[in-house]
Amino acid sequence: MDKRIVVVTGAFGSLGRAVVGRALEQGALVAQVDVSEARLGEQHADEARTLVLGGVDLADAEAARAAFARVDSHFGGLDALLNIAGGFAWQTVANGDLATWDRMFALNLRTAVSASMAALPFLEKSASGAIVNVGALGAVKAGVGMGAYAASKAGIAKLTESLAEEFKGKVTVNAVLPSIIDTPANRADMPGADFGKWVRPEDLAEAILFLASKKSRAITGALLPVTGGV
Template identity: 80%
Template structure:
């Protein structure tokens, strides 16, 4: 990842922070994009460009953010689509609005970011897109319909875009099971956390697919399941 220009969406979240840290440790130039404002203690640096307050579901906002990043670093080599959200609700007791929210947070943001990044990625000699899907989209469960449907969309976006950009930009996705985050521990306090995927391990998988070492891989949906 040395000197590779990487954009991380959802960069202020738990997984996003792990990816940013590891990418910087590996020598990458990192642009952090998030809908939230800059969290306390965050600071830009020569290899760390922070772009807060960006609603990636808005294509104009996405284009403006990526134009800033491209101008700042002189290009973009890889896009890691981590921005997203989760909701659990049954169909019988749920609301249709949750399906719209999952679509916007998980799929629309990724499509919008890809559209904004493509002009830069196609100019890179080793452009890469890595999306975050979900193992639960392969076999969903009760209350997971809205979330799983949006993540299934990520899988089909990945496959379709990989074919569209074959030979020019690689496009892959990781399919994690349960990620070991404070929010998930709080929601499932009786679970065996040792079987979950650590953010650090998932970051390694994401950054491998964003690196030149994976240049022969495109259209892959990589399960990252830890001990599950």
């Protein structure tokens, strides 16, 4: 990842922070993009190696284009887009509402499509452009209450496969499919679970960065399960 210019969406969340930190350790130049406003002293706010862009609603196409234009202006290009922005909601269909479905598709799929559209003109100019999406193992076999979330993440899988074909030979497009990520929010929601079986954000970050690196240039259209002990 040395000197590779990378955009991390959802950069202020648990997984985003792990990816940003590991990418910087590997020598990347990183733009951190998040819908939340950046806090004073946001992680690794070193202008020589990072660009912090808070308050960016990637579901808004114009906001996404403006953000990637700033990345290009700041770093002089783009080599990899890591689509980590997203969210989760548990709700049964019988007792649920359509607003949850709209929210899951906006957070998980629309943001990835919008960011990819904004990034592709810059990625095509890179000698080794890459997109890495975050899907979900739960989209392969969804359980009770997982309908809206799993459907939106299934969309990520098909977006990944379609984009990989569309940009074959130009930009690699792959996705990771984690099981349960070991985050404070997940621990709070499932206090009785065996956290040791879950996927550590740092381990998932390693898989994401491998797919974003030049070492994975022969891989495109892959949906990589990252399941830990689940």
